Amino acid sequence: MSRFRLLSDEQWALIEDLLPVRTGRPGRPFSDARAMVEGIIYRYRCGIAWRDVPAVFGPWQTIWTWHRRLSAEGTWDRVLQRLLAAAEAAGEIDWAISVDSTIARAHQHATNITRVTQGASSNYTNPRIEPPDHALGRSRGGLSTKIHELVDGNGRPLVVLLTAGQAGDSPLFLPLMRHLSVPRPTGGPVRTRPDRVRGDKAYSSRAIRTHLRTRKIGAVIPEPADQQGHRKRRGSRGGRPPAFDEVDYRGRNVIERYFNQLKHWRGIATRFDKLATVYRAAVVLHAVITWTNTLSDMT
Structure with a gap:
């Protein structure tokens, strides 16, 4: 554990008030929320089984249950929105965004689950609802x-969606753009329009270029030879x-x-989770x- 850096006090202060103060069912003894979060991070950073999470973080069953509950409730999405709003207020978001995807191989422990594959697809409207194919x-x-993301001009994530590994990149562009929503510091309408979008040749389609042109967003996308x-x-x-x-x-x-940094977390580079919402x-x-690293460095 000496090689692993946990949350700093500055990072924890940015997210503490959005997390539950108790774990488990009502009436259960209080568990340290910070230890729960650090246990979750440790598990994904090392790519170990939940039952192998060191006891210093608390019971592994509690850590797993807590992560499963926060995933279903969308807690981490709300935390990310809070941090994006703070970053926008500080002028830290570079709105020349980039779009791409990366593949994560599924471990056999993740695939031991019933899947509906005939006509199934991931849920792009509400990604917190488990899709029938489990992505x-x-x-x-x-x-x-396949992990699809939008990142800002400095390579920091704004939107995350999942699909099955064989899915194409181009069809996910519009759902990604629909989920781009950053609260403004003035309290006005949320910002949903970047200055320009950078994408590789996979995103060169008439529908995407028309969408960007209609919204007056610059398209920095090369045209394929065909x-x-x-x-x-x-x-x-x-x-x-x-x-x-x-x-x-x-x-x-x-x-x-950024994808290179993301896959330093071994539990993300290889998918061990059965449920797409948890992963x-x-x-x-x-x-x-x-984003807590970015914002804590400013203080």
Whole structure:
């Protein structure tokens, strides 16, 4: 445990009041909420079984139950919204956002669950509702889950969604944008429109470009070779090539670097959780820790 850095006092102060003061059912003895959170972090950081979480954090059954309950209640999403509002008030959010996805291989312990795969899909309206396929699908590497994210210009997460591993990137762009909502410091309408969006060729579709153009959001998305060929073969009817800022596109690497940091948590790099809501909550918790690091450094 000496190699593992737990929450600092400054980080804990940013999230403490949004977490339950008790664990377990009413009437049960009080358990230290900070120890519960640190136990959850420890488990995902090390990628161990819940029953192997050190006893210093408390009973592993309590830690698991607490995490499961917070996942279903959307507590970590509310904590993330609080931190995003604080970051926006401090001018810390860079609204040149990037979009991408990464694959997490599912361990055999995660796949031992009944799945409805015929016509099933993940829930994009309310990601806290367990989807019938549990966001598990078969891609080239076997059963896997795909993590889709929006990050700001500095590579800090804004929105997290899950799908089965074989799902495409492009269909998830609009759901990601619908979930982008950051409260403004003045108390006015929440901010839902970035300045521009950076994405790779997987996001070069007519629907996405039309959506961004309609909302007056800059699109920094390269055009694939096949789309270039189709456009040129149509001649003047093919229209002009879409605008593309090659220099600005270099900033898209921030989301690749963030995924690298995300997978330092071994319990996220490999999915051990049966329920998609529980696994997604761990990814959101990593986002919470990322923003507490940023905000605590400002104090």
